[in-house]
Amino acid sequence: MKKRVAVLRGDGIGKEVTDAATAVLESIGRRFHHEFEWVYGLLGGEAIDQAGQPLPDETIKICEASDAILLGAVGGPAWDNNPSHLRPERGLLQIRKHFELSVNLRPVQAFKSLLAVSPLKEEVAEGVDMMIVRELTGGLYFGEPSFHDEEKAVDSLVYTREEIERVVIHAFELAKLRRNKVASVDKANVLESSKLWRKVVEEVALKYPEVEYEHMLVDAAAMKLITYPAAFDVIVTENMFGDILSDEASVITGSLGMLPSASLRSDGFGMYEPVHGSAPDIAGQNKANPLGAILSAAMMLRSSLGMIEEAKAVEEAVETVLENGYCTTEFINIGRNVLSTTEMTEKIVAEI
């Protein structure tokens, strides 16, 4: 197959890890006889500097003409004092909205060989294998009215049935491919939007009798993610709760640097990026962990490019390299073989 991928390397270590991901995809191309065409575009801080806006029109065009988007990370202290329309993360919000990337997937998995770096006791973090499904284009992030002046501020948490249904169905479909369990997280004892959310979940659930589901309040979920994270299979929730809970979940296994994510449109088009940020402190030093970006590329193969075997090949290569005792600098204290970004990438390529 021939596929065109928009590559938005972004800022800081975003560049290094995206290069790692495309290198790995090249090796997948060689092994499985695919051809990838990379089209590079600007997003975030560098886009502000070079094109005067965080999401330039040129980037939108590039993405529209592609089969998927691969993203590094955006942001950095250089732009921290910019006005809000010139902030790197603004570009992220705009690209999600423009391409209707309404379903955000964040798998969190404990790698047994790395449990020593988890802030949780090993027996608590062990066996964690969850998929957080976050609604990404609704709720407080985009609701109107939304303004502030010197005396007052208003944000609006707005959801339509359709927006809720879309992401909830996605969650139940995923559960069928996993352990058949969904925890729907809301705040139905306080929020009207959560009451509609709960209703829709119950309706959708009727169509999935094989999937066991429960409603969980967001405060209870924030606790259980720490006390008993291995109990979760699929978590589905609205945009703001998903932002908080997915970041909370991202640190429980200690392997933030290897977590991937996908942001999907209903037709399968999507944007793929590691969960970590642009890490300006180590940018350009060939120290970043490329596995988050590489596993994001695997998600892209599976979800947007229809290359299931290829996705598995990438994931297996990552597992093998970890099992062989290799890691990047953040794991230096647990007595493993520390590699640079490019060395790690070469190890993965060699496995493929």
Added chain:
Amino acid sequence: MKKRVAVLRGDGIGKEVTDAATAVLESIGRRFHHEFEWVYGLLGGEAIDQAGQPLPDETIKICEASDAILLGAVGGPAWDNNPSHLRPERGLLQIRKHFELSVNLRPVQAFKSLLAVSPLKEEVAEGVDMMIVRELTGGLYFGEPSFHDEEKAVDSLVYTREEIERVVIHAFELAKLRRNKVASVDKANVLESSKLWRKVVEEVALKYPEVEYEHMLVDAAAMKLITYPAAFDVIVTENMFGDILSDEASVITGSLGMLPSASLRSDGFGMYEPVHGSAPDIAGQNKANPLGAILSAAMMLRSSLGMIEEAKAVEEAVETVLENGYCTTEFINIGRNVLSTTEMTEKIVAEI
């Protein structure tokens, strides 16, 4: 001194732990020559059953005629399917709003002797000593419009400068009595309300040059509470973020059952309750940990009744009893002397 306290025992273990708290206060009265008058009122599930509403008028009157409110816990499966105006937690929201209890304080402290039960590695949980200051009567909880129908739902996150100022000032004042550090948590890269929040924090901070403060995004805070909780001194945040983060924080030390809370009006009047819920599964079995309620009573002595020495006496008694190796059933696995609710209460009383 003579003080009148409204006692709302509530549901489930709320009753047992409130009885423990009043027993301890009686012993404080004997030692320090105070007289406490207890006036009992209904709140929550029992109030619904006996008075047809979660916060009966009679209860409001009792509280209005008192110097402070001591609360157990409300709720239970018996009322889970009630319509929302007949839910126990509705009473909680109403009483907060009615008495303008706009500042919620939740101290989280690691007890060294109990670190073994923390889900976090002991070295991560050790030394945790933070105060979460949550705005309690604004934001998404009370903003209008707020409705849902079959197709759409809206909640409104509304804040005035005054509401923000009040809670932020409280947080900076507390920081002065502690380690002079404030982390203000918001989502200023997305929310308008957070932008006003940040502005107000910066203005207030000018008046506290000795207090070091930082802005932190809510998703970053959710991570740091797990990776480096001991770094926090005072955290201040809006209602919904505070709900999520304070529950997240409540489990990191493993001692949820002993965490107290206070909900304060600006004139010092307040409501005091343990952080734990009504725990219907162990209600009436004399197994509940009364220390959360007892430490809440200590907060009441300090913040609403002006009895600082007395508050310290309670806190020291709790520490001594813990140091002597006693605990309640939830700690049964770490080889300590397990006491019932009433036995634990007697131990505390004996120390006073």
